[in-house]
Amino acid sequence: MVHDAVIEIDSLTKSFKKRNAVDAISLSVSQGSVYGFLGPNGAGKTTTIRMLLGLIFPDAGRVRLLGMSVPNQLSEVLPKVGAMIEGPGFVPYLSGAQNVRRLLCAAGVKGSKVDKLAGEALERVGLSKVAEMSAKKYSLGMKQRLSLAWAVALPRELYVLDEPTNGLDPAGMKEVREIIIDLSRSGSTIFLSSHLLSEVDQICTDVALMSQGAILKHGSMEVLKKEQTGYLEVQAEPVDTAESLLLDWYPDLKTIKDELKSTIRIELPNSKDFAGQLNHRLVLHDVTVSSLKVIGQSLEDVFVRYVGEGFDVR
C-alpha cells in the first residue's frame, strides 16, 4: 500500500521535568523525499525520532508512520522501517558481524539469509575486512558504519537516520551520503536528522528546522532557500566609514561588519542594480571599494535566520 505521507506528526509533545523537550510539533513527510531534520544540539530532534520509533511515549499528540499509528501499531510498522538512532549501540564483546546477525535474528530473519544479509550490509558500509573483529575494538567511525550497516541490512520503505555521519572522516561522510542517495533512488523515504547543514543541503529535498522543542520552519528546500534574501559583501576602505554610511542610507537592512577582512555584509533588497548604485554612492563619499560580491541563499542563511547563531554550524 502506498501512502502519500510516510510520516505524519500532529501536535506531538513530550516534557521532561516540566521542560517541553518537544512542544506540540506537527509535520508531514511525503513518500520518496529525503527529509532533513535540522536543529542545534538539544533541539529535541532525537526525542522526536525516539517517539517516531516507539522508544519514548509522547505526552500528547499523534504519530503515524506509513499510515499506521505509533505506538499502537508498532509491531506492524517497524518491520518496514530501518533506523539508526543516536549513534552506535552494540554488544561490545560480539564482533561487528555477530551484532548485525543478532539484530537480523531479532527482526525475524532466519537461516542462511541472516549470514547473507549481514555480509552484504557490512560490505556496503565498508566493514567487510573487520567484520569478525570485536565491536569494542571499533573506532567511533567504524561503529557508526556498523549502525548504518544494520539500518540498511534489510530493504525498508522508510529509513530514519539520526546523525548518520557523526564521527566519520570526510571520505566516510561522502560514502554515507552516497548510500543515502542510493536508498532514496530505490524509492524509499529518508528522514535524516542532522546538525550538519552542508550535509542536509547536499542531499535533502525537504527540510524542517527545529529549535528548543519547536519546528520553526519546514518545507521544500528550494522554496525555503528562495524565501531567504541573499547578501551583498562589500570590501571597502575605510570600512568604518563605509559601515556608518550604509547604516545611514539603509537603516532597515541588516548589516554585518568583518573588520579583519574589511568587509561588510548587507542584506540584498529586491531593487535592481542595488550593487551598482551602492558602489557609486560609496565612491562619491571617498570610500575605496575593492570588491562587491553577491552571496547566494544558502541553507546556513536560512538556518541562522530562524534559529540564530551560536551553535556548531558547519
Add this chain to the structure above:
Amino acid sequence: MFVDELKRTFRRPRNLVVLGLIALVPVLLGIVVKTLGSRGGNGGGPPFFSQLTQNPVFLSLVALTTMETFLIPLAVSLIAGDSVSGEASTGALRYLLVAPLGRGRLLAIKMAAALIYTVVAVLIIAIVGGLTGTILFHIGPIVTLSGTTVSNLTGVVLTLEAALVVGISMFSIVGVGVFVSTVTDSSAAASAVAVAVAVISEILGQIPQLIHIRPLLPSNYWGSYIDLFRSPQVLHNVKLDILEQAIWLGVTFIAAWINFRGKDIFS
C-alpha cells in the same frame, strides 16, 4: 531469537567465568576434604558432610548446600541483573526494540535465558562435584537420611533432581534481578539488589518473631531438596518451594512487564 540469546548468554566471557568459578567450588571442597579429612571440630557442618568421602554424590550435595545460601544467588543475580540493563547500558536495547523485537518478547527471552543459565549453573556444580568425588573418593554405599541404602544410579538421579530443585529455588532471585534490570540501566545495581533480596530474606528467615511472614520469603524453602534423600521421600516442602518460586517469578515478571511496557528508552 531465543536460541541466539542462549548462545550469547553461554558465549559471553563474563558468564563463562562465573560458571568456571562456581564449578571450582566442589573441586576445592573435594581437595580440602581429601587433604584434611571430613572429620574434626564438633562434628557439625552441612547435611551429608560426614558422608562426603563415602560416595561422589555427597560431594555434589555438600557443594550445593554450601553454595545455595550465597554463591549461587550471587551468580544468578549477576546474569539476571544484567539481562535488560546490560542491553540498555551499551545502547543495544534501542536497536533490538526497533529491529523490531517486541518489549514483551524481549523480556520473556531474557527471563527464560537467565532461568536456563541458573539451571545449567547448578547442574554444573552437581556434575563437577560428582566427577571430582569419583576421582578423589571411593564409590561406596549411598545411605539416605532415613538410614536406607539406594543404588548408585538412584543416587545420581536423586542428586540431579536435588540440583534441579536448587535451581528452581533461585527463580525468585532471577525474577527480582530481571525486574530491577528493567528499572535501572545499571547492571551492577540490579545485580546488587537481587543479591540483597536473597541475603535479607535469609536474615529475616532467622528471626523468630517473623515466623508468620516466613512462607513469603524467597529463601524459606531453600534446602528442601534434602527431603528427596529420605525414604520414603517427603516432598511437601519441595512442592511448596516450587510453588513459592513460581509465584515470585510470576509476580516479578508481571512487575517487570508493567514497568517495561511503558518505559521511555533513553539509553
